[in-house]
Amino acid sequence: MRQARPCLFGLEPRQLLAVIPVISTSDVNEPGTLRFALGSSEPGDRITFEISTEDGGYNPATGAWTITVDSSLPSVLNSITIDGLTQQAQPGASTSHPAIEIVPRSSISAFSGNGLNIIGGENTVRGLAIDGFSGFGVAMSGSGADRNLVTGNFIGTDVTGSTARPNVGGGILVGSSDNTIGGTAAVERNLISGNGKDGILIESGEVNAATGNVILGNRIGTDAAGSLAVGNAQTGLRVRSTGNTVGGTSSGAGNLIAGNLKEGLFVQGGGNAFLGNFIGVDAAGTAALGNGLSGLTLEGSGSNTVRGNVLSGNGTASSGAGGIILNGSGATQNLVRGNLIGLNNAGTAAIPNRANGVVIIGGATQNSLGGTGTGDRNVISGNGGFGVLVQQSSNNAIVGNSIGTDAAGNSAVGNATGGIVFFDSSDMQVLGNLVSGNGAQPGSGLGIWLNGSGSTRNLVQGNYVGTNLAGTAAIPNLRVGVYLQSGAGDNSVSGNVISGNLQQGIELNGSDVSGNAISGNKIGLNVGGNAAVGNRMDGIQLVGASNNTIGPGNVISGNGFSDAPGSGVNINGSGAASNLVQGNFIGTDAAGQSAVPNAGDGIIIQSAAGNNTLSGNVVSGNSRSGIELSGADVAGNAISDNKIGLNVGGNSAVGNGLDGILVSGASRNTIGPGNVLSANGTGGQQGAGVNFTGSGATGNVVQGNFIGTDGSGARAIGNSAIGIFLGDGSVSNTVGPGNVVSGNGPGTGQGVGVYVFGATSTGNVVVGNRVGTDAAGMARLDGSEVGVLVYLSPNNLVRGNQVSGNRTIGIEIAGTTASGNQLFGNIVGLDATGVGALGNGFDGVFINDAPGNLIGGPNVGQGNFISANGSVGIQLFGTGATGNVVQGNAIGTDVSGQRPVPNRTAGIFVNTSNRSNVIGGNGPGQANVGQSRPIYTTAGGRRTTTVAVSVTSIPPAASKFRKAAPARRRAGRARHA
Numbered sequence: 001m002r003q004a005r006p007c008l009f010g011l012e013p014r015q016l017l018a019v020i021p022v023i024s025t026s027d028v029n030e031p032g033t034l035r036f037a038l039g040s041s042e043p044g045d046r047i048t049f050e051i052s053t054e055d056g057g058y059n060p061a062t063g064a065w066t067i068t069v070d071s072s073l074p075s076v077l078n079s080i081t082i083d084g085l086t087q088q089a090q091p092g093a094s095t096s097h098p099a100i101e102i103v104p105r106s107s108i109s110a111f112s113g114n115g116l117n118i119i120g121g122e123n124t125v126r127g128l129a130i131d132g133f134s135g136f137g138v139a140m141s142g143s144g145a146d147r148n149l150v151t152g153n154f155i156g157t158d159v160t161g162s163t164a165r166p167n168v169g170g171g172i173l174v175g176s177s178d179n180t181i182g183g184t185a186a187v188e189r190n191l192i193s194g195n196g197k198d199g200i201l202i203e204s205g206e207v208n209a210a211t212g213n214v215i216l217g218n219r220i221g222t223d224a225a226g227s228l229a230v231g232n233a234q235t236g237l238r239v240r241s242t243g244n245t246v247g248g249t250s251s252g253a254g255n256l257i258a259g260n261l262k263e264g265l266f267v268q269g270g271g272n273a274f275l276g277n278f279i280g281v282d283a284a285g286t287a288a289l290g291n292g293l294s295g296l297t298l299e300g301s302g303s304n305t306v307r308g309n310v311l312s313g314n315g316t317a318s319s320g321a322g323g324i325i326l327n328g329s330g331a332t333q334n335l336v337r338g339n340l341i342g343l344n345n346a347g348t349a350a351i352p353n354r355a356n357g358v359v360i361i362g363g364a365t366q367n368s369l370g371g372t373g374t375g376d377r378n379v380i381s382g383n384g385g386f387g388v389l390v391q392q393s394s395n396n397a398i399v400g401n402s403i404g405t406d407a408a409g410n411s412a413v414g415n416a417t418g419g420i421v422f423f424d425s426s427d428m429q430v431l432g433n434l435v436s437g438n439g440a441q442p443g444s445g446l447g448i449w450l451n452g453s454g455s456t457r458n459l460v461q462g463n464y465v466g467t468n469l470a471g472t473a474a475i476p477n478l479r480v481g482v483y484l485q486s487g488a489g490d491n492s493v494s495g496n497v498i499s500g501n502l503q504q505g506i507e508l509n510g511s512d513v514s515g516n517a518i519s520g521n522k523i524g525l526n527v528g529g530n531a532a533v534g535n536r537m538d539g540i541q542l543v544g545a546s547n548n549t550i551g552p553g554n555v556i557s558g559n560g561f562s563d564a565p566g567s568g569v570n571i572n573g574s575g576a577a578s579n580l581v582q583g584n585f586i587g588t589d590a591a592g593q594s595a596v597p598n599a600g601d602g603i604i605i606q607s608a609a610g611n612n613t614l615s616g617n618v619v620s621g622n623s624r625s626g627i628e629l630s631g632a633d634v635a636g637n638a639i640s641d642n643k644i645g646l647n648v649g650g651n652s653a654v655g656n657g658l659d660g661i662l663v664s665g666a667s668r669n670t671i672g673p674g675n676v677l678s679a680n681g682t683g684g685q686q687g688a689g690v691n692f693t694g695s696g697a698t699g700n701v702v703q704g705n706f707i708g709t710d711g712s713g714a715r716a717i718g719n720s721a722i723g724i725f726l727g728d729g730s731v732s733n734t735v736g737p738g739n740v741v742s743g744n745g746p747g748t749g750q751g752v753g754v755y756v757f758g759a760t761s762t763g764n765v766v767v768g769n770r771v772g773t774d775a776a777g778m779a780r781l782d783g784s785e786v787g788v789l790v791y792l793s794p795n796n797l798v799r800g801n802q803v804s805g806n807r808t809i810g811i812e813i814a815g816t817t818a819s820g821n822q823l824f825g826n827i828v829g830l831d832a833t834g835v836g837a838l839g840n841g842f843d844g845v846f847i848n849d850a851p852g853n854l855i856g857g858p859n860v861g862q863g864n865f866i867s868a869n870g871s872v873g874i875q876l877f878g879t880g881a882t883g884n885v886v887q888g889n890a891i892g893t894d895v896s897g898q899r900p901v902p903n904r905t906a907g908i909f910v911n912t913s914n915r916s917n918v919i920g921g922n923g924p925g926q927a928n929v930g931q932s933r934p935i936y937t938t939a940g941g942r943r944t945t946t947v948a949v950s951v952t953s954i955p956p957a958a959s960k961f962r963k964a965a966p967a968r969r970r971a972g973r974a975r976h977a
Contacts, residue, residue: 408468529590650711713775907931
């Protein structure tokens with residue numbers, strides 16, 4: 001039988017002291033006081049409170065007892081519970097707030113110390129109000145002060161939680177590990193407000209890493225109700241250690257951190273988690289209760305997780321702070337996901353952070369804002385500045401966020417200044433975001449802005465910019481969708497939907513904005529690419545920007561409105577050079593089959609932009625011209641291999657409203673080879689495949705194109721009036737070689753293949769083209785009445801063309817000022833072999849009241865082959881047809897000059913009383929061969945029906961098309977920078 005040890009009798013009274021009651025508010029070191037209880041407690045003890053209302057420290061107005069201490073209380077060692085909630089069971093005690101308040105005596109000089117100093121582990125402090133101390137309200141520090149629980153206390157306020165009574169050093173110091181501050185139940189939350197410095201400071205030291213701490217369900221910086229600010233004088237929570245958790249994902253785990261005078265949270269340690277907190281709003285999450293500076297700052301702090309928080313209402317007018325700041329090169333590999341930043345807790349209405357939603361600055365790198373997983377999307381909206389601002393930082397990812405809308409992505413809750421901005425920041429990834437609804441007043445509201453020469457190698461991909469989350473309707477940014485400026489270069493903008501914005505979809509602005517690639521975007525369309533969600537102005541605008549690539553794979557359609565007729569692509573400004581626009585659909589749906597018109601031109605190059613290349617695009621279905629070059633200083637541009645007015649297959653009409661290409665006063669540009677310009681001029685407009693107009697239209701070249709046919713050159717899909725028009729002062733332009741200009745003006749009785757118009761249009765060369773036939777030159781493509789018409793224009797050269805198969809006239813020179821023109825080496829009425837008949841319907845060559853022109857000549861290569869036409873080979877008509885020379889031609893034969901291929905009625909018909917024209921001659925090479933004997937009439941100015949029935953002296957195209965159309969076409973044309 002085991003004998004009892006004598007020491008057991010000594011322990012029995014100690015067992016009775018496992019619960020140590022405090023029954024007095026006195027501060028003497030005697031049983032029944034808190035000082036005695038703390039000083040005598042041992043591990044496992046529980047200090048309870050049972051103070052009566054007769055005690056002098058009782059305040060019936062608050063239902064609380066105040067313990068006023070004259071010096072620092074004994075330190076709390078190990079495994080002690082200090083349970084202030086037990087006092088609430090006493091008569092007269094409040095049950096709505098702590099019934100025990102611990103304060104220093106104010107009648108003596110404040111002693112240096114903390115309210116409770118915990119130096120041991122596994123202690124519990126519950127249900128107390130601790131305020132007015134010169135140090136911290138509660139301090140936990142030291143090598144063994146781990147795994148403590150501080151719950152249900154008011155630290156820094158009176159017992160009602162409405163009035164600040166600061167602990168000067170701060171609310172709670174956590175200098176140890178694995179402690180829990182607060183809890184998920186309402187009774188467990190601490191109120192940590194009104195303190196002289198930080199609400200909570202978690203700080204590692206030499207003997208303790210202060211890691212693994214959990215801060216749950218507290219109210220930090222507010223009153224007890226969480227509706228009014230009772231701010232801590234510095235931050236709500238400052239973290240200077242690693243591996244701590246603030247908040248959580250379970251109900252009640254999130255803290256309310258609001259109303260503090262500086263940051264809500266200021267973090268200098270890494271690997272911490274901030275989960276499910278309300279930061280800058282009231283407890284309901286419906287109204288601002290902002291921290292004075294940012295909601296959360298990660299200062300050189302890395303590998304933190306910020307998830308599921310509401311960060312709104314932060315900053316003041318003087319501080320200009322915002323939601324989250326990541327600052328410094330040490331701010332790396334942070335994850336910011338699933339937060340509401342600038343919104344209420346429902347994500348439906350703005351509670352603006354004063355400035356920006358998220359700021360990444362000072363070299364912060366490799367951080368992730370958002371993500372692709374469930375719940376990763378941040379909603380960053382309603383803020384007073386930008387949604388996201390990145391400055392002088394690199395290699396961060398902004399992925400899958402909603403920036404400028406409500407949480408559902410259906411309504412605008414715009415950030416006031418704009419969506420995303422990069423200042424001199426590189427290698428960023430902006431992927432899969434919704435960036436819409438941004439801007440609060442005119443001049444603000446860029447969706448995504450890349451600014452500065454340091455903004456380089458950024459990737460903007462897969463975003464919806466200006467639409468709803470579904471990509472089906474507009475939620476406009478007030479300005480440009482994507483804006484590159486001030487040296488931003490070598491960036492990639494690809495695979496986005498950029499639609500519905502109130503200015504351009506994309507703008508590149510500045511001569512130093514270069515090397516950027518814009519590809520695979522839908523600009524002005526819905527996500528399906530089949531309906532317009534237009535940007536109000538241009539789809540893409542380049543202002544002075546150089547060496548950028550637009551394409552391949554952009555669909556740029558549906559942009560502009562009737563009051564702001566934006567173009568698909570607008571290139572303007574003297575620095576806008578060497579840009580490549582390649583492989584895009586402009587004015588059609590994403591399939592390239594149906595029109596989704598841009599309200600202006602498909603592409604316009606203007607205001608001294610030069611040396612740009614447009615290649616391999618489908619430019620069809622636009623309300624005005626497919627491509628416009630405007631201004632005498634617009635030079636050196638190359639346009640090749642585009643389908644302009646047709647579908648992507650080149651076999652069906654999707655015409656532009658006016659011309660295929662309009663060259664308005666521009667010079668030294670090259671159109672071709674490889675363009676197909678057909679079916680242009682829709683809705684009753686008289687359109688040309690290529691239209692040169694204006695006195696500066698000089699030195700341009702049009703070569704190797706199909707104009708009025710399908711993409712194979714085998715079938716007519718004519719432009720509504722004219723194939724190529726040179727008028728209004730066009731000088732020294734070259735049409736050819738290698739164009740097929742056929743089928744134009746179908747059904748109008750007015751169509752012209754190549755039309756040179758006006759007394760100031762001179763020095764133009766039409767050389768080496770097929771006009772009226774298929775690409776092989778073996779079959780007629782019905783449409784044009786006249787193959788080549790020179791009206792009133794002097795000193796032009798028409799040489800080496802096949803002009804056959806036209807409905808009425810092969811080549812016509814008309815008007816009293818149309819002199820000095822030369823027709824050399826043309827095949828008129830024969831197929832490409834020069835053997836088979838492919839006659840024009842009436843005359844091969846018709847000189848209509850025009851003086852002093854050369855039809856052929858004595859030298860090798862000057863003579864024309866004019867055969868198989870439906871009336872006469874050459875007719876000189878009208879009293880003005882004087883001084884013309886007709887020499888060296890083969891008329892009514894094949895190209896050998898030996899085999900007859902006669903014109904139906906005659907070779908040469910002189911239908912004028914004037915006999916001053918020269919036909920043939922005795923000198924070498926002057927004689928015409930074949931049907932060379934002229935037939936004369938004395939009608940003197942009236943065509944005889946026996947020669948060329950129903951051909952008017954001036955085709956309607958000359959008088960009707962060009963006199964009215966230019967003014968009509970230019971009316972209302974947009975010019976916007």
